[in-house]
Amino acid sequence: MERLIYERIRALETDHWWFVARRGILRRLIARIGVPAGARILEVGCGAGGNVPLLREFGTVSAIEPDQDSREYAADRLGQPVEHGLLPDGLPFAPETFDLVCAFDVVEHVDDDEGAVMALARLAKPGGAILTTAPAYQWMWSHHDVLHHHKRRYRLPAYRALFEQAGLEIEAATYFNTLLFVPAAVQRLIKRLLGDQSADDAMPPAWLNKALTTVFALEGPLATGTGLPFGMSIAVVARKKA
Secondary structure, eight states: OOHHHHHHHHHHTTTOHHHHHHHHHHHHHHHHHTOOTTEEEEEESOTTSTTHHHHHTTEEEEEEOSOHHHHHHHHHHHTSOOBOOBTTTBOOSOSSOEEEEEEESOGGGOSOHHHHHHHHHHHEEEEEEEEEEEEBOGGGOOHHHHHTTOOOOBOHHHHHHHHHHTTOEEEEEEEEOOTTHHHHHHHHHHHHHHTOOOOSOOOOOHHHHHHHHHHHHHTHHHHTTTOBSOOSEEEEEEEOOO
16 A cells, blocks of 8 residues: 555544444454454554454454554554565464464455465364455446555455355355435546545544444344355455364
8 A cells, every 4th residue: 555545544544434333244244254262363464553453352463464554553553463465475373273264355366266265264264254355346446446546446246256265155145335325426426537546534623523423333143144145345254164
């Protein structure tokens, strides 16, 4: 990612509506997975470390981050080491180490996405789970994706196929950020037509941030239950065969 994006995430991820509501959905998904007591959990691509406190609710967490500044910032913030590592072949942990392996908006950054998912699968214990998210729909590509160094966006069938090809069993696969999908899609299309390259992840006024958090959070039960038919993002829960 561009350096300004790393710095922006540090400033936003505690309170911005998108991060707050997404963590609510992730919490529901992890509860659905049902990790064992004392679970060993890994987050690959932890960035500034904003998701680690959530993951600590479910077990002992290790973290990997390739960006040195973010790694040092996260280690200081979290009070624990954050390892250097890269998908698919530069991961510092032995195979079959973790009960839950997480990668939140990571796979889309990797040239070899098939190899990346296979690497995540190798880190999971037999019977362990992999939880990932990714941005949806290539037609929604914008300057946001360029700044974040995305390689692609996904449709749900293609994204879940990466996990099936890695020999994993799909337990949940859904779009999310659905209720805000139409206004977000319209905004991005208009900005593309106008050649507007301004950021679309700035912190809104407090009243609007609270309203957007509330709306996004409303879809949590569906996103983590029967699933949603479209949305700005994708989540997949996959299980390694015991």
